[in-house]
Amino acid sequence: MVFQSKAQSDKNASVTNLLLAEWTGPYGGVPAFDKVKIEDVKSAMLLGMDLNLKEIEAIANNSKSPNFKNTIEALEKAGEELDRAFTYYGILSSNMSTPEFRVIQTELAPLFSDFRSKITQNEKLFNRIKQVYQASLKKPLEADQQRVVELTYKEFEMNGAELDKIKKERYAAINKDLASLYTKFSNNVLHDEENYVTYLTQDQLGGLSDGFIKSAAKIATDKGRDGAYAITNTRSSIDAFLTYSTEREIRKQVWTNYYSRGDNNDDYDNKNIIAEILRLRRERVQLLGYKNYAEWRLQDRMAKTPEKAMALMEAVWPAAIARVAEEVKDMQAVADSDGDNITIEPWDYRFYAEKVRKLKYNLDSDEVKQYLQLDKLTEAMHYVAGRLFNYKFTRVPENSVPVFNEDVKVWEVTNIETGENVGLWYLDPYARKGKRSGAWATTYRSHTTFNGKKNVLASNNSNFVKPAPGDPLLVSWDDATTFFHEFGHALHFFSSNVKYPKLNGGVRDYTEFQSQLLERWLSTNEVIQNYLVHNKTGKPMPAELVAKIKNAATFNQGFSTTEYLGSAIMDMKFHLADPTNIDVDKFEKETLASLKMPKELPMRHRSPHFGHVFSGEGYATAYYGYMWADVLTSDASEAFANAPGGFYDKELAEKLVKYLFAPRNSIDPVEAYRLFMGRDAKIEALMRDRGFPIPTK
Structure with a gap:
């Protein structure tokens, strides 16, 4: 008879559980997405965490003196089975969630939190990390190793590794509660997206394109409503409908459904969940000695402090809302001249903005769409x-x-x-x-x-x-x-x-920069001439239409900047405020009023469905990062525009890859940008891009 250790038995089990098993097949092995079964998820995640914790214990209890290889590099190797399982888990969560999966997700959320706490609060492990870190300050390692050590130490320190036993227990308990709240928040939003569908009849299709109508009919049929037309509660669906539909009352209904996700005063309402998230986040960082969540979160971001992030947003905000006033005035004039006898409301903004676009720039978005396959x-x-x-x-x-x-x-x-x-x-x-x-x-x-x-x-x-x-x-x-x-x-x-x-x-207010920068290549001549071709004739977009698009580049910047900044500022204000007895709905309304938020448009993400901020922590107090990154984007774009080879300049492209893409987080983002540009970024390019006046100091 052959006896196996518990660890070996677990390893063998991981091979038989598809979610944990090593990937096989071509291209270095690929996930077996076609074989994933819901019933395997919970056991895989539990076993994966158990295997990973055993690896952690082995590192923490290594009898040899800590060094980079036996501590930091060992941590980098640990958790391969669990990483593979999380790949499948992420797909099931984001791309193909079901009611059955959401039950498992709810059960696992606090267990994931416990698992992470067992790692970050492992005293023996942190002591080894700390020794390697302190030794590296006296005798630096190779650059990439030094960066890994610093990031690892900072991650543990920021997550309570140096707290005393009582505070550690409370810290872990808070994380566990937050994990459950994040899952509940996210599932509530998904519920409202799936269940608030607007069905139209044949006589309610005014203004909509044939393609949109066909698609809406297919969706309705798939939902068991043959002969109807479905407007689903997602941005891609509502954007087109609100832009073109001539049915104002239905526009209002579609708009209300979308912006009321998580805010319907029912079992799926998120306002109380937000309040509890804010209270728990504040309590958790106060255990670490920080005044508020924003102060804790931004210390390792490019902005460093909430004050610097707010200063950028406040520099742009006055110009943005001033532009909205101009846009609304133009839209109201069109509505009046058409004899519509209305006052512009949020559900009218896209519709009348499109009319103004045609009037001012002779630019029809639907005409442009024919070239965007x-x-x-x-x-x-x-x-x-x-x-x-x-x-x-x-x-x-x-x-x-x-x-x-x-x-x-x-x-x-x-x-x-x-x-x-x-x-x-x-x-x-x-x-x-x-x-x-x-x-x-x-x-x-x-x-x-x-x-x-x-x-x-x-x-x-x-x-x-x-x-x-x-x-x-x-x-x-x-x-x-x-x-x-x-x-x-x-x-x-x-x-x-x-x-x-x-x-x-990555650093959140930096990693959006690379993606925002790539947006600029959509409007390069090479792309326009070769790929923006008419869906029926195959002919490239004509020069006059290209000119119209470029002339209208700053059109509606009031709307797009204000709806984004409203959300970003609200994110920061929520986390700077005292959350003790916060009324989320009241706080949102009063904050927007103090900002003089235009009544004609909402925030891009109202608080009850602001998943970036309340379904996890990736963008919490970091939604400003899109604008921070856009300062870099506008600045770097001007460098390409002025290069000898334009946006395809070979020398600048090589620097782009070398300094801004390939290093990822191996060097400090501020230093990376300086290596690319030879200086820090300036806000002036951003203001020029948006057609806003440049603020004077």
Whole structure:
């Protein structure tokens, strides 16, 4: 009889559980997305955490003196099985959630929190990390190793590793409560997105395009409402409807459904959840000696302090709301001249803005849309990646790589010069039931070299409304810009040239910069002339239409800047305020009133559905980061515009990859930008981009 240790038994079990098993197949091994079963999830996550904790204990109890290899590098190696399981878990959560999965998610959320606390509060482990860190201050390691040590030490320190026993217990308990609240918040929003669908009849389709109508009919049929037309409660659906529908009362209903997600005073209302999240976040950071959550969170961001982040937003805010007043005046004039006898309301903004666009710039968004086919935009992004990064994208044969939905397509990414495989790019473009709203990028496997070279598996995910069979998917200019934006994140993943996993992370108000910068290539002549072709004639976008688009570049900047900044400022204000007895609805209204928020538009994300901030902590007190990154973007864009080769200047492109993309988080972002530009970024370029007056000091 052969006896096995508990650890060996667990290892063997991990091989048989699909979610934990090593990836096999081509391209360095790929996730078996086609074989994932809900019933395997909980056992996989529990076993994965158990395996990882055993690895942690082995590191913490190593009898040898701590050094980089046996402590920091050992931590970098730990948790491979759990990482693989989390890849599947992320897909089930974001791309194909079901009621059954949400039950498991709710059960696991506090357990994940406990698991993380057992690591960050492991005294023996932290003492080893601290010894390596302190030794490195006296005798620095190689640059990338030094960065990993500093980031690891800071992460543990920021998460309560130096607290006493009683405070550690409370810190862990708070994290556990927050994990459950984040899951509840997210699931409440998803519930309202799935259940507040507006159905139209044949006589309520005024202003809508044939493509939109066909798609809405297909969605209604799929939902068991044959003969009706469905407007789903997602941004991609409501944006087009609010822009073109002539049915004002239905516009109001669609607008209300969307902006009331999580705010319907029912079992899925998020206001009390937000209040509790704010209280717990404040209590947790006060255990660490910080005044408020924002002060704690921003210490390792580019902004460093909430005051600096607020200063940037406050510099732009007056110009933004002043521009809104001008835009509303123009829209009201159009409404009056049309004899509509209305006062502009939030559900009118997109509709009348489109009329003003046509009047001022003779620019019809629907005309522009005819040249924005998703397939051609995909080709355009690949072209840009080839010119700037030397990447070639080649579709892999159907069924050669497992996917989690038939709509997902996969490309192999190779280096044009060497032919070397860089990784795989997965594209999941369409909205579906169970998929969270918005657009995002993610990695299934990141580039590292310290434990054998790993290629990159990355994905882009969107929520475009699927066209009727045989029709091309036509998108708006804004949606095309977002498509390029998210691809910028993917290129950031693919271009990684770091040795250790820790360095693939990022500083939140910096990592949006790379993706925002890539948006600028959508409007380059090479893309316009070769990929923005009419969906019926195949002819490229005419020069006069291109000129109109460029002339209207600053059009509606009041709306887009104000709706974004309203959310970003609200995020910061919530976390600076005393949350003791906070009334979330009242606080939101009073804060917006004090800011003189224009009544004609809402924040991009009202608090009850602000998932960036309240379904986790990634963007909490960090939503300002998009604007911080946009300062860098505008500044760097001017450098490309003025380069000898323009946006495809070879020398500048090489610096772009070398200093801004490839290092990831291996060097401080401030230093990285200085290496690229030779100086710090300036706000003036941002104001010029938006057509705002440059503030005087």
